[in-house]
Amino acid sequence: MTQVEDAGVDARPERRRPRWTPTGRRRAAxxxxxxxxxYAPFQLVPFHVFQLTMVLVYAVALLGLNLLVGHAGQISLGHGAFFAVGAYTAAVLTHGPGLPYPLTLPAAAVVAFLLGLAFGVPAVRxxxxxxxxxxxxxxxxxVPLLKRFEGVTGGSMGLTLPKPGPPAWSGLAEDQWLYFLALAVAVASFALVGSLLRSRVGRALHALRDDEGAAEVMGVRLPAYKTLAFAWSAMFAGVAGCVYTWVIGFVSPDSFTVNLSxxxxxGLVVGGLGSTAGPVLGALFVMFVPSIAQDLNxxxxxxxxxxxxxxxxxxxxTGLAGLAGRLIRKIPRKE
Known part of the structure; x- marks a missing residue:
């Protein structure tokens, strides 16, 4: 028996608790x-469920805008137009040919993507x-264009549409069903953008944002990536517009003025440019702050x-996301 054992001291090395990595903390969050x-839609009244649904819709729209402004370093004051294109694409296809609701989503995405591709061409120069x-x-x-083609868009009166009803097997109310549809689209959109930013495309966009000259020297094709950044951004705005049509059941040109853009x-700047949480925080801003301002004055x-x-x-x-990150880093950690 050794002297250490005689003294009653455990000679085995001390086990340290594994520290959470930033990736682990992010996944847990x-x-x-x-x-x-x-859990939320089962505990809230229908109006609050509707508000959360609209937050998810705006989060998808801001996700696309964040891809363009925060990650690619471009600027857009017309993102509300792509949102409107997605909304009207879904409304017209549902109101006219009677296309099923699930098929209006890819249709709105494709139309907005092509429009963004066309407007992305000037971004090259x-x-x-x-x-x-x-x-x-x-x-x-x-807005004047939508009002002019009254036979298709309904003109100034807009188009009224039935909302997607919940299937009988779900046991959900209409507001809960719409919430889960918006949540599914938002989760899929965030996962797609996250995968895109982790790929070579994301690295190219960041190089384009930081220094165009250096990016070009590194072999990044500036015209292609600038145009595609606009197209991808427009696509997510179109998807958000489509879900907006499902939730509201009505589209009108006056809902998509310059003020929306x-x-x-x-909202994106306030939420935090280039951050993962920025679109969500920005969506909360877009949904609640204008109504608060209206109530105050x-x-x-x-x-x-x-x-x-x-x-x-x-x-x-640096936005609310940056503020939250600084506050979290100031919290003392136990070794």
């Missing part, structure tokens, strides 16, 4: 968030304010909204 999302003006022009002329961009809600944006950006220059 996503799992907890998803579990809460699955334009930058900064010039590119912003081109995208802004798209958002401006879309500006609000989406402001019915005469000038835009002034209140602007002041709220300034206050948030003063406290969190």
């Amino acid at each position: 996503v799992a907890a968030l998803l579990a809460a999302a699955l 334009l930058r900064g304010l010039y590119l912003a003006l081109v995208t802004l022009a798209m958002a401006i002329f879309l 500006i609000t989406l961009l402001a 019915e005469a000038a809600p835009g002034v209140i909204l602007g002041l709220l944006i300034i206050a948030v950006m003063y406290v969190a220059p």
